[in-house]
Amino acid sequence: MTLSTQIKAVAKNAMDELLARADARPIPKVGDLVEGTVISASKNEVLLDIDGITAGVVRGKEIYDESDLYTDVQAGAKVSATVLELENENGQMELSFRYAGHQKAWESLDQLMKSAEIIEAKIIDANKGGLMVKVGNVIGFLPVSQLNIEHYPRVEGGDKTRILFALKKFVGTFFKVKVIDVNENEEKLIVSEKAAWEEKQQKTLSNFKVGDTVEGKITGVVDFGAFIEFTDGTETLEGLIHISELAWQRIDDPKTIVKVGDVVKAEIISIENSKISLSMKKLQADPWKNVEKKYAVGQKVKGKILKINPFGAFVELDPEIHGLIHISEFNEEKKTTDLTENESYDFYIISLEPREHRLGLSFKPLKKKEEVVEKKEEKIAEPVEPEETKA
Numbered sequence: 001m002t003l004s005t006q007i008k009a010v011a012k013n014a015m016d017e018l019l020a021r022a023d024a025r026p027i028p029k030v031g032d033l034v035e036g037t038v039i040s041a042s043k044n045e046v047l048l049d050i051d052g053i054t055a056g057v058v059r060g061k062e063i064y065d066e067s068d069l070y071t072d073v074q075a076g077a078k079v080s081a082t083v084l085e086l087e088n089e090n091g092q093m094e095l096s097f098r099y100a101g102h103q104k105a106w107e108s109l110d111q112l113m114k115s116a117e118i119i120e121a122k123i124i125d126a127n128k129g130g131l132m133v134k135v136g137n138v139i140g141f142l143p144v145s146q147l148n149i150e151h152y153p154r155v156e157g158g159d160k161t162r163i164l165f166a167l168k169k170f171v172g173t174f175f176k177v178k179v180i181d182v183n184e185n186e187e188k189l190i191v192s193e194k195a196a197w198e199e200k201q202q203k204t205l206s207n208f209k210v211g212d213t214v215e216g217k218i219t220g221v222v223d224f225g226a227f228i229e230f231t232d233g234t235e236t237l238e239g240l241i242h243i244s245e246l247a248w249q250r251i252d253d254p255k256t257i258v259k260v261g262d263v264v265k266a267e268i269i270s271i272e273n274s275k276i277s278l279s280m281k282k283l284q285a286d287p288w289k290n291v292e293k294k295y296a297v298g299q300k301v302k303g304k305i306l307k308i309n310p311f312g313a314f315v316e317l318d319p320e321i322h323g324l325i326h327i328s329e330f331n332e333e334k335k336t337t338d339l340t341e342n343e344s345y346d347f348y349i350i351s352l353e354p355r356e357h358r359l360g361l362s363f364k365p366l367k368k369k370e371e372v373v374e375k376k377e378e379k380i381a382e383p384v385e386p387e388e389t390k391a
Contacts, residue, residue, distance in 0.1 A: 028083050028093075033100055038077045046073060048081065048095065056081065056093040065101020065137070080104070105138050106184040113179040118196045120174045126167035128160045133177070133191055140189030142177065148197035149227055149238045151175070154220045198274035204235040205276070210268050213283065218262040226258050228266055228278060239276030241266055248281050248288065248357070250314060250322045252307060287320035288354045295321070295359065297352050298366045304344045313339055315347060315361055322359070323349070329362035 028034050036048035036056055046063060048056040058081055063070065073079060082099035112119060112135075121142070125132035130143040144153065144163070153166035176197075181190035208214070216230030225242040246257045257280075258264060266278035295301065295317065303315035303323065312326040325347060339345070351360035 028086070030083050030085065032083045033080050033103070034083055034093075034095070035078065035080055036095075038073050038075050038079060040075055041073050046070075046097070048079065050093060054093055056095045057088070057090070058095045058097050062096035062098045065097045065105070070097040070101060101137075103184075105136055106182065109135065109138060109179055109182045109189060110184075113182050116178055116195075116199075118176050118178055118199065121177045121191055123170045123173050123175060126164060126171060128164050131167060131170060131175075133175070135177075135179070135189065135191065138189055140179075140191050142175065142191050142193060146180070146190075146192035146194045148193045149240075150197075150219070151193065154222045154227075200235070201237055201274040201276075204232055204237055205271060205274065207232040208237075208268060208271070208276075210271060212268045213265055214268065214278070215263065215265050218258050218260055218264060221254050221258060221260060223254070226254050228264065237276060239266075239268070239278045241278045241280055245269070245277075245279035245281055248284065248286060249316075249320055250306070288357050291321060291354050291359070292352065294318075295349055295352060297349050299349045300365070301347055301349060301361075302344050303347050303361065305339050305341050308339055308341060317359070323347075323361045324359070325361040325363070329360075329364060331363045 034050055034056070036050045039047040039049050039055070041047075044059060044063070046058040048058065050056045062084070070079060079097070080100050081095035081097055082103070083093060084096050084099075085094035088094040119135065121133040121135050121140070123131050123142075124134050124139070130141055130146070133140045133142050144167070147153075151170065153163045175193045177191040177193050178195040178199075179189070180192045180195060181188065183189075214228075214230040216228040218226050219229045219238065220227040223243075225240050226246065227238055228241055229236055229238045231237065241258075243251055243254050246254055251257060264280060265283055266280045267282040268276060269279045269282065270277035301317055303317045306314040306316050306322065310327075312324055312329070315323045315325055317323055329350065345363075347361040347363065348365045349359065350362045350366055351358070353359070
């Protein structure tokens, strides 16, 4: 009797015994997860003893799984496998680590989502929408919207090609993330770096409060403001200085005020969950408090055109005080089409509101009070006495 024949005979006897003991325990079905002990293991085949009553075999591609639980299994190890066939051509139970590992991997991911545990994910690729990640052996996705402030691609105008270029540099690195969505049926895994970062940031934020002054480094400058990184001595935090909080004057481009690498001081003006808002101008004297000492309604001033809009133009009187000339305050000699940005012109101040930080300008001088009064009186007709009252 050949060795192959002997194996088949042993396997058949084991299967017969398993069927004979059906009253003692349920017979496994295709798709069931069974427990076994490794009898022998090679690169292409693993032989298992299933409860001492039958032999099972895992071979070929069914050896490799997503959970890493079956890497380098040794004789004597206890393992789980999914039933593919109750009896193969050799009379053995055909098993799979691949299916079992897939199931365990997704069960593990589901537990990670429920526990909100912070884990490490390897970045394996990038596209315009985000990063492809690997958690264990499962491929997932980290959307751009779920990146933390440090890694968020700060690309002016949202150019997708430049965003992709910025994301590609992270390939091969590891990010700390949380699992936020798992769907085994759709094989969908979504992770969030922002969620993991926010948890860490919230713990450190307990050392700060609104009104505190911090010193930090500008880490990014975008259309809507600048990001500042600061520390409590041990942990690093990052917040946003909105464009309106960079300086008291009107700003079109934050890069005219700060640049990446600048060390600045700012005041914390808001803490919402893990979002920190700061202000640089709060630490500077408000130039509008003393504006009436420099300027007055009716005064003729020289100002530089900063920006021309359909409704008028913004004008710089000095580095701290800017005003607006509305289109209705142009005259026959000066129209918006006649103006050039960065050129200086003569204006008249027609309104001044320090509390609202507003100053109105005109190309037309204010009329004197006497002229205004006379004009009003001219418009008022003399009352007509009724006929019946005349003598």
